[in-house]
Amino acid sequence: MKAVGVTPRQREVGILEYPAHGLQHDDEVRIRTIDMGICGTNREICTFVYGDPPVGSDYLVLGHEAMGEVVEVGSGV
Secondary structure, three states, rough: EEEEEEHHHHOOEEEEEOOOOOOOOOOEEEEEEEEEEHHHHHEEEHHOOOOOOOOOOOOEOOOOOEEEEEEOOOOOO
């Protein structure tokens, strides 16, 4: 999978590549991203003023305004 991400410690913004994983819980869904919006918040994160990666990760994936297609659902969905 590919994503645009920020690595704050290295002060880098770029394309991240990492392996896709299957659904891990019955209440999860897999979405194929069709389009993604980048807003002012994402732009500000790219200036490294704020925005912390999730615990255990070195990077923060940008883009929280997305349109996508559900391609897989867990049994509890």
